[in-house]
Amino acid sequence: MNEGTVKQAYEIAKERYAKLGIDTDKVLQQMQDFHLSMHCWQADDVAGFENQGGSLTGGIQVNGNYPGKARNIDELRADILYAMSLIPGKHRLNLHEIYGDFGGKFVDRDQCSVEHFQSWIDWGKANDIKLDFNSTSFSHPKSGDLSLSNPDKGIRDFWIEHSKRCRAISQAIGEAQQDPCIMNTWVHDGSKDITVNRYLYRELLKDSLDQIFEHKYDWMKDCVESKVFGIGLESYTVGSNDFYTSYAAKNNMMITLDTGHFHPTESVADKVSAMLLFVPELMLHVSRPIRWDSDHVTIMDDPTMDLFSEIVRAGALNRVHYGLDYFDGTLNRIGAYVIGSRAAQKCMLRALLEPTETLRKYELEDKRFQRLALLEECKNLPWNAVYDMFCLKNNVPVGENYIVEVEQYERDVTSKR
Numbered sequence: 001m002n003e004g005t006v007k008q009a010y011e012i013a014k015e016r017y018a019k020l021g022i023d024t025d026k027v028l029q030q031m032q033d034f035h036l037s038m039h040c041w042q043a044d045d046v047a048g049f050e051n052q053g054g055s056l057t058g059g060i061q062v063n064g065n066y067p068g069k070a071r072n073i074d075e076l077r078a079d080i081l082y083a084m085s086l087i088p089g090k091h092r093l094n095l096h097e098i099y100g101d102f103g104g105k106f107v108d109r110d111q112c113s114v115e116h117f118q119s120w121i122d123w124g125k126a127n128d129i130k131l132d133f134n135s136t137s138f139s140h141p142k143s144g145d146l147s148l149s150n151p152d153k154g155i156r157d158f159w160i161e162h163s164k165r166c167r168a169i170s171q172a173i174g175e176a177q178q179d180p181c182i183m184n185t186w187v188h189d190g191s192k193d194i195t196v197n198r199y200l201y202r203e204l205l206k207d208s209l210d211q212i213f214e215h216k217y218d219w220m221k222d223c224v225e226s227k228v229f230g231i232g233l234e235s236y237t238v239g240s241n242d243f244y245t246s247y248a249a250k251n252n253m254m255i256t257l258d259t260g261h262f263h264p265t266e267s268v269a270d271k272v273s274a275m276l277l278f279v280p281e282l283m284l285h286v287s288r289p290i291r292w293d294s295d296h297v298t299i300m301d302d303p304t305m306d307l308f309s310e311i312v313r314a315g316a317l318n319r320v321h322y323g324l325d326y327f328d329g330t331l332n333r334i335g336a337y338v339i340g341s342r343a344a345q346k347c348m349l350r351a352l353l354e355p356t357e358t359l360r361k362y363e364l365e366d367k368r369f370q371r372l373a374l375l376e377e378c379k380n381l382p383w384n385a386v387y388d389m390f391c392l393k394n395n396v397p398v399g400e401n402y403i404v405e406v407e408q409y410e411r412d413v414t415s416k417r
């Protein structure tokens with residue numbers, strides 16, 4: 001689509017939205033301030049640089065063997081920068097601990113420190129990209145079924161030490177970038193079959209977390225992530241939703257909502273207003289679960305649109321952090337970043353373009369037909385013309401034009417790996 005057509009379509013959309021009391025120019029400004037935290041692990045199928053060739057454990061799984069995945073830190077950085085060049089706006093990068101710059105040496109998880117992330121800090125500064133962080137409990141000989149909740153004190157202490165070090169690394173990252181680094185704690189701990197020790201494991205997890213979070217930092221923020229179940233750990237998850245919701249509320253901590261970590265018919269959108277009354281902030285891991293936590297590439301589907309609408313309706317734009325979390329090895333991985341990131345942006349854009357005040361007025365007046373009619377009509381308002389304008393303003397390909405760019409990068413770079 002040429003520039004003139006995009007501008008023309010935008011002017012028509014602007015007029016259409018103005019009739020509903022929406023200022024599209026203002027929404028474009030808001031979109032500029034909407035930063036995703038892109039997950040580094042889509043680039044290499046959650047392999048990282050510690051355990052080259054080791055298998056992915058911890059109840060998560062990547063399918064597919066699409067050629068050209070990033071094999072080292074340079075390739076991963078190049079791929080992420082390329083993906084970012086096709087996504088409008090400025091975005092963060094979310095690192096897992098296993099993506100440290102270990103210089104080819106084996107650095108065990110209880111030995112990691114800021115020196116292994118100094119080159120990431122420098123890279124972030126050089127590219128104006130803020131970083132977030134995750135401790136990594138999976139893909140390690142000591143991962144087993146239980147890490148922070150393991151009855152074996154030696155194993156528990158190993159993971160406590162890992163988590164404490166990850167927090168110190170996050171603090172250093174946050175201070176260096178002068179913006180808090182958000183550190184997510186997710187552990188896979190659970191049981192394949194019936195366990196008679198539910199209370200014990202949760203008691204141990206609580207105690208481990210209390211030790212990990214004891215030290216207070218000012219340049220990092222903690223969040224905790226629950227899950228329904230992992231593969232091979234189907235019967236019981238120590239860090240369930242009830243466990244972490246209670247823990248976060250009691251300790252005034254941020255909670256992570258991974259959209260793949262709930263029962264298939266459970267609405268994650270509905271949790272936003274429920275949780276934000278009791279926890280200070282939310283971290284999202286936007287994913288696309290197909291029947292289970294399959295981590296398909298995020299698309300503009302109803303659950304994701306509902307989630308972003310609820311954030312906007314709750315007036316919580318600044319209390320939510322927008323991480324992505326999917327990993328699909330069956331398709332071009334850079335393309336996957338672009339599709340998922342743009343989809344999340346489109347969901348946010350549509351949410352910002354909603355005539356919420358009018359809808360609320362209808363609701364207060366018990367005008368049920370009018371409320372439903374306007375909600376339906378919003379679906380076919382010209383929001384896509386506003387998104388195209390957002391792309392144009394940010395100098396990135398408009399619409400499907402990014403497909404040829406991804407193909408070109410594949411020909412020039414990833415197919416040669």
Ligand SMILES: C[C@H](O)[C@H](O)[C@@H](O)C(=O)CO
Nearest residue numbers: 046060186225258285325
């Ligand atoms: C890599 C994982 O997806 C991530 O650490 C965690 O957030 C998760 O969602 C596990 O299912």
Ligand SMILES: [Mn+2]
Nearest residue numbers: 225258285325
């Ligand atoms: Mn997640």
